[in-house]
Amino acid sequence: MTAITTGDHLVIRVAAGDPDRDPSLSTAGFDGPIVNVGPTGVPALEPLIAVTAAGRTALYTHCSTADLESITASVEETGDVDGADPDAVVSHAPDRNRLPTAPLPGLRAGDRRVLGACSWRRPTSVADHKAAGGFAPSDAETVLTVGNSLNGRGWGDLCQDDPLAETWRTARATDGDPVVVVNGHGSPADTLLLSSAPFEVLDGASVLASTVAADRIIVYASSEDDNAVKTVSSAVDTYPDPAAPMEVVTGPEEYRAAEPTMAIEAIEGNHRLEARLRPPGPERVGLDGRPTLVHTPRTLAHLAVGLREGIDEQTRVMTVRGDVDSVATVELSETQKLSELVDTVGVDGSFKAACVGGRFGGITRDLDVGIGVEALNNADLGTDGIVDVLSDARCLVEFVGQRASFAAEENCGRCVPCREGTAQLASLLRNVYDGEFDAQAIAELDRVMASSSICVFGERAGRPVRTAIEAFTSEFKAHAEGRCPAGTCLEPLEA
Numbered sequence: 001m002t003a004i005t006t007g008d009h010l011v012i013r014v015a016a017g018d019p020d021r022d023p024s025l026s027t028a029g030f031d032g033p034i035v036n037v038g039p040t041g042v043p044a045l046e047p048l049i050a051v052t053a054a055g056r057t058a059l060y061t062h063c064s065t066a067d068l069e070s071i072t073a074s075v076e077e078t079g080d081v082d083g084a085d086p087d088a089v090v091s092h093a094p095d096r097n098r099l100p101t102a103p104l105p106g107l108r109a110g111d112r113r114v115l116g117a118c119s120w121r122r123p124t125s126v127a128d129h130k131a132a133g134g135f136a137p138s139d140a141e142t143v144l145t146v147g148n149s150l151n152g153r154g155w156g157d158l159c160q161d162d163p164l165a166e167t168w169r170t171a172r173a174t175d176g177d178p179v180v181v182v183n184g185h186g187s188p189a190d191t192l193l194l195s196s197a198p199f200e201v202l203d204g205a206s207v208l209a210s211t212v213a214a215d216r217i218i219v220y221a222s223s224e225d226d227n228a229v230k231t232v233s234s235a236v237d238t239y240p241d242p243a244a245p246m247e248v249v250t251g252p253e254e255y256r257a258a259e260p261t262m263a264i265e266a267i268e269g270n271h272r273l274e275a276r277l278r279p280p281g282p283e284r285v286g287l288d289g290r291p292t293l294v295h296t297p298r299t300l301a302h303l304a305v306g307l308r309e310g311i312d313e314q315t316r317v318m319t320v321r322g323d324v325d326s327v328a329t330v331e332l333s334e335t336q337k338l339s340e341l342v343d344t345v346g347v348d349g350s351f352k353a354a355c356v357g358g359r360f361g362g363i364t365r366d367l368d369v370g371i372g373v374e375a376l377n378n379a380d381l382g383t384d385g386i387v388d389v390l391s392d393a394r395c396l397v398e399f400v401g402q403r404a405s406f407a408a409e410e411n412c413g414r415c416v417p418c419r420e421g422t423a424q425l426a427s428l429l430r431n432v433y434d435g436e437f438d439a440q441a442i443a444e445l446d447r448v449m450a451s452s453s454i455c456v457f458g459e460r461a462g463r464p465v466r467t468a469i470e471a472f473t474s475e476f477k478a479h480a481e482g483r484c485p486a487g488t489c490l491e492p493l494e495a
């Protein structure tokens with residue numbers, strides 16, 4: 001089949017989300033202009049049908065096979081895209097090559113550059129990706145130039161928040177054949193890209209392999225992400241002329257398995273995952289002792305899209321979840337604010353706070369903060385690209401207590417500051433329920449963990465507690481006096 005991304009002809013796109021989890025919509029038995037596309041990033045809208053013709057798209061949410069039948073019949077009968085009572089209709093350029101913004105949760109705003117293929121192109125269609133400018137080779141100097149201005153995305157990236165090119169130059173100059181690892185473990189945004197835009201990710205990996213003369217590309221993902229693993233495996237099989245052989249390897253579901261050196265351990269087949277001491281970093285001594293570049297799908301997709309479209313105006317792919325009307329992964333300009341991100345989905349209840357930056361992000365009441373790295377760092381928030389929204393029905397002491405307990409249970413145990421520190425942190429938080437709130441001891445413990453842990457797991461494990469105490473001191477004091485202002489955590493936390 002030819003590419004479906006351009007032109008005035010009718011296209012009916014069916015985004016069923018993860019077909020293994022939601023089999024309610026089947027396209028079997030239909031023919032004509034109906035194509036299956038990947039997930040949108042907004043699971044609550046799916047199964048989603050987008051009917052497009054002549055610069056107009058009608059969006060139908062929560063569809064079943066019967067809905068597809070009636071929508072198809074309506075389009076055939078009337079010739080209109082919106083004849084079957086759509087949830088939204090938007091106008092756009094006829095040759096638009098990405099899902100348009102629409103007045104629906106998660107789609108209200110955004111650039112969808114890196115997410116451009118999601119729900120608009122068939123994930124493993126070579127024709128669709130080629131029509132969007134994909135598979136284009138780039139010379140090493142151009143790749144390094146883009147890499148000078150592009151930062152790594154996510155805690156699974158070797159260069160999180162840092163420019164990429166210096167690390168690439170180091171790997172290229174180190175003895176041994178380099179390896180490129182696509183670390184797709186753990187982040188909803190990365191899972192989405194592997195499920196819905198795998199060629200974008202593989203393009204980035206391939207040009208990087210060419211630039212550093214790597215002879216192996218490994219896509220690493222959690223064994224639990226079935227749809228992502230299946231889709232990217234199919235994309236690997238059909239990718240034309242990669243710069244190095246590609247393969248897919250899965251690892252355990254554990255959160256810590258996303259840390260770059262633990263990802264390498266998992267790929268090597270080690271059952272006990274422990275972070276490796278640095279220096280030397282993986283860019284010098286990594287997989288099987290070879291120079292290894294570990295980057296997230298987000299980083300590599302940004303590289304591929306940046307090479308095609310330029311990087312003057314950079315974007316960030318972020319997932320907003322928690323007490324929201326719809327969980328969504330969206331792409332916004334780096335100049336936008338956290339408030340705009342939350343507005344794309346709406347809060348379920350009254351907004352109280354947000355944990356910004358994933359599992360060990362920072363707690364804030366203030367959403368008037370930019371989503372760029374500098375703004376988030378200045379506000380003591382995290383840059384992992386995940387924002388958990390908390391309504392006023394939430395207890396912050398309970399929330400950060402759960403995060404501390406998680407850290408105590410999930411750390412790899414290799415270094416004392418993290419292994420013992422997270423256990424002490426959880427204990428200090430339990431003491432609050434017994435009337436003892438020692439903010440100074442918590443602050444000192446956080447400082448030691450942040451400055452002397454081997455990897456970012458321990459460095460950041462105390463951040464939710466520290467920032468919550470700064471923003472909600474009165475709630476901690478109230479708990480020490482036997483009151484929970486939110487009225488939700490009357491029982492002490494479990495160990």
Ligand code: SF4
Nearest residue numbers: 412414415418455458
């Ligand atoms: S900081 Fe935690 S997760 Fe990292 S090496 Fe130390 S014990 Fe393991």
